[in-house]
Amino acid sequence: xxxxxxxxxxxxxxxxxxxxxxxxxxxxxxxxxxxxxxxxxxxxxxxxxxxxxxxxxxxxxxxxxxxxxxxxxxxxxxxxxxxxxxxxxxxxxxxxxxxxxxxxxxxxxxxxxxxxxxxxxxxxxxxxxxxxxxxxxxxxxxxxxxxxxxxxxxxxxxxxxxxxxxxxxxxxxxxxxxxxxxxxxxxxxxxxxxxxxxxxxxxxxxxxxxxxxxxxxxxxxxxxxxxxxxxxxxxxxxxxxxxxxxxxxxxxxxxxxxxxxxxxxxxxxxxxxxxxxxxxxxxxxxxxxxxxxxxxxxx
Amino acid sequence: xxxxxxxxxxxxxxxxxxxxxxxxxxxxxxxxxxxxxxxxxxxxxxxxxxxxxxxxxxxxxxxxxxxxxxxxxxxxxxxxxxxxxxxxxxxxxxxxxxxxxxxxxxxxxxxxxxxxxxxxxxxxxxxxxxxxxxxxxxxxxxxxxxxxxxxxxxxxxxxxxxxxxxxxxxxxxxxxxx
Numbered sequence: 001x002x003x004x005x006x007x008x009x010x011x012x013x014x015x016x017x018x019x020x021x022x023x024x025x026x027x028x029x030x031x032x033x034x035x036x037x038x039x040x041x042x043x044x045x046x047x048x049x050x051x052x053x054x055x056x057x058x059x060x061x062x063x064x065x066x067x068x069x070x071x072x073x074x075x076x077x078x079x080x081x082x083x084x085x086x087x088x089x090x091x092x093x094x095x096x097x098x099x100x101x102x103x104x105x106x107x108x109x110x111x112x113x114x115x116x117x118x119x120x121x122x123x124x125x126x127x128x129x130x131x132x133x134x135x136x137x138x139x140x141x142x143x144x145x146x147x148x149x150x151x152x153x154x155x156x157x158x159x160x161x162x163x164x165x166x167x168x169x170x171x172x173x174x175x176x177x178x179x180x181x182x183x184x185x186x187x188x189x190x191x192x193x194x195x196x197x198x199x200x201x202x203x204x205x206x207x208x209x210x211x212x213x214x215x216x217x218x219x220x221x222x223x224x225x226x227x228x229x230x231x232x233x234x235x236x237x238x239x240x241x242x243x244x245x246x247x248x249x250x251x252x253x254x255x256x257x258x259x260x261x262x263x264x265x266x267x268x269x270x271x272x273x274x275x276x277x278x279x280x281x282x283x284x285x286x287x288x289x290x291x292x293x294x295x296x297x298x299x
Numbered sequence: 300x301x302x303x304x305x306x307x308x309x310x311x312x313x314x315x316x317x318x319x320x321x322x323x324x325x326x327x328x329x330x331x332x333x334x335x336x337x338x339x340x341x342x343x344x345x346x347x348x349x350x351x352x353x354x355x356x357x358x359x360x361x362x363x364x365x366x367x368x369x370x371x372x373x374x375x376x377x378x379x380x381x382x383x384x385x386x387x388x389x390x391x392x393x394x395x396x397x398x399x400x401x402x403x404x405x406x407x408x409x410x411x412x413x414x415x416x417x418x419x420x421x422x423x424x425x426x427x428x429x430x431x432x433x434x435x436x437x438x439x440x441x442x443x444x445x446x447x448x449x450x451x452x453x454x455x456x457x458x459x460x461x462x463x464x465x466x467x468x469x470x471x472x473x474x475x476x477x
Contacts, residue, residue: 124370127322127378129335129416129439130423130430135372162372169372177428197431197439198332 099264105153106265114277116270118142120168122263132175132195134158134263139166147228149269154258155234155279156222157266168268173235174201174260181226182235187213190223191252193235201260203236205252212250214241220254221279230273234258304350305463311346314458315363318342323370334439336446337412339363343382344389344408345454349463352390360386377422385411401452409448416440 005011027038034042065072110117120138138144140163148160150170158172171178174195182205183190189212191205207214214220218238224231236254243250306314318338326335343363347356364379371378389407396403420436430436 124323124372126371126373127319127326127335127339127367128371128419128423129443130420131371131373131428133371133373135370167372175428176431179429194429196333197435198334201333 102153102262103265106267109151109153110267113267113269115273116143118144118268118270119265120144120268121265130197131177132172132260133161134170134172136168136170136266136268137166138268139163139168141165143270144168144268145271147272149229149233149273150266151233151269152258152263152266155236155256156229157258157260157263159228160268170266172260173256174203180229180235181223182220183223183225183231184212184214185219185221185234187218189213190225191220193220193254201255202239203254203256205254207250207252210243210248210250214238214250214252216240219257220252224276230269231276232279233277234279304355306346306349306458308355310462311350311359314342314346314462315339315359319363319366319370322367332442334442334446336443336450337415338447338450339367339378339382340385340412340415341408341447341451341454343386344404344411345451345458347386347389348393348404348455349458352386352393357383357386374422374426377419381415381418385415401455404455405448405452408451409444412447413440413444416443 106119110119118138120136120142122134123137124135126133136144136150144160144163146160146162148168150157150159156173158170158175158178161169161171163169172195173180173193176195176197178193178195180193181190182193189207189209191207191212193203193205196202196204205220216238220235220238222229222231222233222235234257236256239253239255241250241252318341322335322338326338339360343356343360346359350356360382361379364382365376367378368375388411392407393403417436417440420430420440424430
């Protein structure tokens with residue numbers, strides 16, 4: 001035992017332990033203000049502490065990343081797959097929403113139409129360059145007949161050219177052979193419209209009067225002077241107006257109000273229709289473009 | 300020449316059906332200036348060139364043409380006649396070349412499609428429909444032919460690279476696969 005106390009390492013360790021214990025007891029009061037020496041020490045070591053802390057955080061993050069790397073790769077692949085799924089789902093939803101809006105509009109149109117209608121689906125378009133026609137899945141057994149007028153929520157689509165028992169062929173108003181009488185909805189000025197082979201989707205109108213009041217954005221509707229179509233159905237909006245060199249002919253370019261590129265379901269108006277269809281009352285659109293009342297129109 | 304043709308029959312049929320569906324559904328709303336290529340002709344001649352034009356290609360052309368005619372619902376037989384005629388003319392023309400390349404295919408397709416479109420226009424006009432000025436008809440035919448030629452060139456590359464199960468026959472080599 002004597003020898004133990006004589007060992008300087010043991011005595012030194014006990015002294016250091018005792019000093020440390022005293023230090024711990026002395027500093028155990030957290031509310032105590034720092035002494036001068038303590039303050040100096042704390043301020044001296046604070047930057048080092050911050051550096052060590054940063055290093056620890058970064059090292060820890062890297063180690064954690066390395067440890068989790070295989071899981072992260074798997075998770076990344078899964079998330080990419082999920083993202084693709086969601087993007088597809090979003091595209092599907094957009095399509096369904098557009099389709100739904102179109103069908104709701106069509107349903108409202110059908111309900112308000114003053115004549116009997118036959119809803120039909122477009123199942124094919126003419127494959128060639130020379131005709132603008134669609135085939136629909138309703139035919140003579142459903143009541144579809146030659147000359148029946150075909151409309152969509154936007155307005156006029158065309159008319160039935162021929163039928164079989166279960167199908168019918170519809171010539172679109174964008175066909176080069178689709179001559180129809182039109183008039184400016186706001187002014188009542190009339191003209192003849194025909195589709196174009198080049199730049200499909202535009203309709204050229206030759207106004208009967210060189211002084212016709214028509215400008216860009218105006219709505220043109222079927223004319224009351226034509227025989228093939230009832231008056232008042234929207235045909236197209238004016239894209240531009242041209243006057244030929246002689247100044248006698250005014251040509252107007254229209255874009256159809258019915259979306260010809262996305263015809264999926266359409267309405268066939270049954271039988272020959274006489275008189276005017278008041279489209280603004282039916283669809284709620286184009287109200288500001290109603291043609292002015294003419295003499296003899298009032299009941 | 301022995302063994303199966305480079306493009307299997309079922310692959311040919313699937314390609315033609317896809318071309319037909321594109322032609323009557325998506326294509327009308329997608330093409331610039333509203334001018335459409337003749338995808339059936341492009342696919343058919345690519346198959347013919349890779350497999351060797353023969354009775355099989357002629358029958359495929361006739362069937363695809365009739366399918367297009369029934370979907371169009373008018374002038375039934377016109378597309379069948381034009382596709383069959385194109386196959387037969389292509390056979391005769393290509394026999395004068397000893398080897399194939401994409402430029403020759405492009406030239407043949409463009410020429411055949413241009414005249415096919417003109418014949419279609421005449422037939423439609425004779426059926427009573429108004430088509431407009433002759434220069435517009437010629438412009439549309441030429442544009443359509445150009446589109447079809449480009450489509451054929453792309454298809455030829457794609458089919459030769461990904462769908463061909465053996466070396467092309469070079470259909471116009473006299474006597475190949477007959």
